[in-house]
Amino acid sequence: MAEKKLIKDIQPTSETLKFIKTYVLNKYVITICMFLVWMVFFDKTSFLVINELNGEIGKYEEQLEYYKTEYEKNDTFYKKLMNNKSEKEKYARENYFMKKPNEEIFILVVDSTNVAKK
Incomplete structure (x- = not known):
């Protein structure tokens, strides 16, 4: 009896x-619903596409901040290098193995296989 009563409650009045x-x-309700479904999922400017583009914008803004800090760091290094002769000489000797006349440079190479075993 209780089961039959539940079935009657479920049936629409x-x-x-x-x-x-x-x-x-x-x-009109059907048309509006179809329009909303179209705008959310299928249109070129759908919610999903806009959400994806906003994610890309966030990624590019992070890259922009990174490149700004790198630029500032390199700019200060460049200014320091161009204004100080001893810094310029030090940089040239370390990175380009430049030398003064009548001077010898020895380049020491570490064997990476022996370092890894220790």
Whole structure:
């Protein structure tokens, strides 16, 4: 008896059927729903595409901040290098193995296989 009562409660009444026919199956409601589905999923400027583009913008803004800090660091190094002759000489000797006349340079290379075993 209790099971039959639950089944009757689930079945739609005439009021709910009338509500469905007048409001849910209305051509304007269906058109608006279809338009919203189209705009969210299928359009070129859909919500999903805009969300993806916003993610890319965030990634590029992070890269911009990184490059700004790198630029500032390199700019200060360049200014220091161009204004100080001893810094310029030190940089040339360390990175380009330049030398003074009548001077010898010895380059020491560490064997990486022996370092890894220790």
